[in-house]
Amino acid sequence: MANSDVHLQHISQQFNVDLRELRNHVLVMGGLVEKQVADAVEALVRGDSELAEMVRQNDNDVDKLELTIDEECTRVIAKRQPTASDLRLVVAIAKMVNDLERIGDESEKIAKNALQLLEEGEAPRGYVEVRHIGSHVGKMVHDALDAFARFDLDLAFEVMKEDKSVDIEYKTAMRSLVTFMMEDPRSISRILSVMWVLRALERIGDHARNICEHVIFMVKGKDVRHASLEKTEKLIERS
Template identity: 40%
Template sequence: MEHFEFEKHTSSEYNTELEDIRNHLLQMGGQAENQLRTVLKAISEESDELATELLSQGDDIDQMEVDLDQECTRIIARRQPAASDLRLIVAVMKSITDIERIGDETEKMARLLKKLFARDFHSKYFKEIDHLGQEVLTNLSGSLNALARLDAEEAIKLAQRDQVIDAHFDELNGQLIKKMVKDPNKVKPYLGLSQCAQSLERIGDHAKNICEYIIYLVIGKDVRHTDIEEVKNSLLEQ
């Protein structure tokens, strides 16, 4: 498979700018990953304090998004990038949006958890949601590592694993719906758990999107809305 390499420019300042936006994107991704770890720990420990701690960090990712978006805009305006440089900037700008939304989903989960904890609600499904969350965390962490290494082959494998997350979510959400039907007095708390599971499934989708941007950056082909098995077969033949 083809591998991506940064073009070296006569301007060392330009080289630094390109490397900086990738590093800043990875820092932003690391913050989102940490927030997901925190909310999963809040779930496993049923900790209101951890949910509150996460909500206090909410502005961090938002500010990173604004700063990094401005960096990319300045490079486009000053350097008028072409070819692989432009692909890098496009991939970064698209990834910014997905990472910011991951932060939004973790905050949504923290707010839902605080409501559940306030009701002193306990359920075996906290463990089930944590299990789903660990699968999502593995994919998110893997996608960020693939981004750091510009590893398109690993990105394809991770994108395929999103199907496992979707199947796990469907099964878990189906169980929660049955609980709501069986016990109408607890519809609200079980609905809250269902919404937490939905947020995790969406985070998995955002991690998959990042993988697709990696493939675009390395290969130069937009693989969105394409069957990932077909992508794997066509790209690995190259």
């Protein structure tokens, strides 16, 4: 259920410009962290040290964007004193930016583990799971940003449901790796690095879900952070 630009139309043309710039900066930051996730996973799976280093360096750009957008949110609230849906938009963006920055942090952790594995030697197991779950959470991040760009409640809810699937995939992969470590103690250090990567990916899925919860708050004015999927779905259906 897309709501187009209904949140971005005001009598004040400058207010329209401020909100559009704010939204566009979030999407730029989102595009950067989406690429960070994909590059971090690729660096690990391919054993690409240059790509891993690039992910780590680009995290500084993500941090700078977070600060810029935070300042913009503060300025819009101070100058425009937004109310109702406008205030929800600015508040939701401020929260989303924190989740995007955390996704960048988790991507950097994956890149660090990729570099460590290059030094220690490739892990004997877990790369298939990393690629699979990495692709899954990467799509979640992409769709969460799309839901924000289009104020699309249905897409936001679909991403929230996907987080359950990622949790199941993560737990299954971890059990498999623990079993392998018990069978081959020599692999423990390298397998632990892969497990930290899987943990980072699972957290990225959590942050994608959080972004979608902020989208629902932005559009509906309801906080669904601790609501069940069933209650959230009923809220959306009443739109």
